[in-house]
Amino acid sequence: MSVPPGYDKFAHEPFAVTVDLAVLTVAEGVLHVLLVERGQEPYAGHWALPGGFLHPDESAETAARRELAEETGLSDLSGLHLEQLRTYSEPDRDPRMRVVSVAFAALLPDPPEPHGGSDAAEARWVPYDKAGPLAFDHDRILADAHERVGAKLEYTCLATAFCPPEFTLGELQQVYESVWGTALDRPNFRRKVLATAGFVEAVPGAARLTGGRGKPAALYRAGPATTLHPPLLRPSPEGRPA
Numbered sequence: 001m002s003v004p005p006g007y008d009k010f011a012h013e014p015f016a017v018t019v020d021l022a023v024l025t026v027a028e029g030v031l032h033v034l035l036v037e038r039g040q041e042p043y044a045g046h047w048a049l050p051g052g053f054l055h056p057d058e059s060a061e062t063a064a065r066r067e068l069a070e071e072t073g074l075s076d077l078s079g080l081h082l083e084q085l086r087t088y089s090e091p092d093r094d095p096r097m098r099v100v101s102v103a104f105a106a107l108l109p110d111p112p113e114p115h116g117g118s119d120a121a122e123a124r125w126v127p128y129d130k131a132g133p134l135a136f137d138h139d140r141i142l143a144d145a146h147e148r149v150g151a152k153l154e155y156t157c158l159a160t161a162f163c164p165p166e167f168t169l170g171e172l173q174q175v176y177e178s179v180w181g182t183a184l185d186r187p188n189f190r191r192k193v194l195a196t197a198g199f200v201e202a203v204p205g206a207a208r209l210t211g212g213r214g215k216p217a218a219l220y221r222a223g224p225a226t227t228l229h230p231p232l233l234r235p236s237p238e239g240r241p242a
Contacts, residue, residue, distance in 0.1 A: 016100070157225055
């Protein structure tokens, strides 16, 4: 696209655009976030969310996937659920220059072990409640992503994005409990999930031993539904079960 006649593209102060990713997973019943140790200034040696500068020839989502692979070594992102969170544009959020960040919330089931790359000295999964303080305004981005995901679990089928292709209802319940930070009543949770049309589908004849003396647990896969009717609400502050 050519510049219109008479338009001065240098009339406005230049600024950079970056992407930042709050990548969440559930491991051993605990919510984890993927962090990188910055290898360069500013904030060298500090932990941060994966991310980096947008190239002139790529979209924000393309940049997000590229930066995630480069900084963490996670090359197989086929199971990644990625959605745009919001834009962060406070003038002083980056000490280098004016930087506007397009942030993403991402969910990754059964993730491999990451390793640092590009300008990240190290990468690791960290329990959500032990993450921080982080560089830049990444504590805020992470908190916003956590709140977004927690809210969407109530009225969408997003929880299955945390699970492998085949999962037990106990593993699905762990997703809700780890994100919401509260225990759920097992029979009540099971009843609500199975009563919601299209939420999950049974895998015929498939079961998995889950420990203990009980019989193997039936396996399920994500169903065709995208929203929950009725919603699966988190417990109230008074402690009533969902």
